Amino acid sequence: MTGIVTSTHATARLAQRAVLASDLDWALQLGREVDDGLLVLDxxxxxxxxxxxxxxxxxxxxxxxxxxxxxxxxxxxxRAHPAKQKRLLRRAERRALED
Structure with a gap:
C-alpha cells in the first residue's frame, strides 16, 4: 500500500469487504477528498x-x-518486418551468449 498505516479495524474491514491492497492504492489515486477521507465515484x-x-x-x-x-x-x-525482428533477436541472443 502507498505509505498508509492501517489500523486493526481497517485491516479486518478490508478482508471482510474483499478490498485488496492494490484496490486501495487505486482508491487513493482516484478518490475525491471528503470530510474525513476519500470517496471514489463511478x-x-x-x-x-x-x-x-x-x-x-x-x-x-x-x-x-x-x-x-x-x-x-x-x-x-x-516498422521491422517479422523476418527482420527474428534476425535482430537472434543476433542479440548470440551477442549475449558471447559476453
Missing amino acids: KDTEAAAHELERQAQRIRRLGGLRVVRDGDRLITVY
Whole structure:
C-alpha cells in the first residue's frame, strides 16, 4: 500500500469487504477528498478506465517498431518486418551468449 498505516479495524474491514491492497492504492489515486477521507465515484473510475484503455491502444501500436540509437542519440525509427525482428533477436541472443 502507498505509505498508509492501517489500523486493526481497517485491516479486518478490508478482508471482510474483499478490498485488496492494490484496490486501495487505486482508491487513493482516484478518490475525491471528503470530510474525513476519500470517496471514489463511478464517473472517476470510468474516466480512469477510459484513459488506461487509450494508453493500452497506444502501446499496442508500438508492436514491431524498431528504434535505432547511438547512446542517447536517436538515429531512426521504422516498422521491422517479422523476418527482420527474428534476425535482430537472434543476433542479440548470440551477442549475449558471447559476453
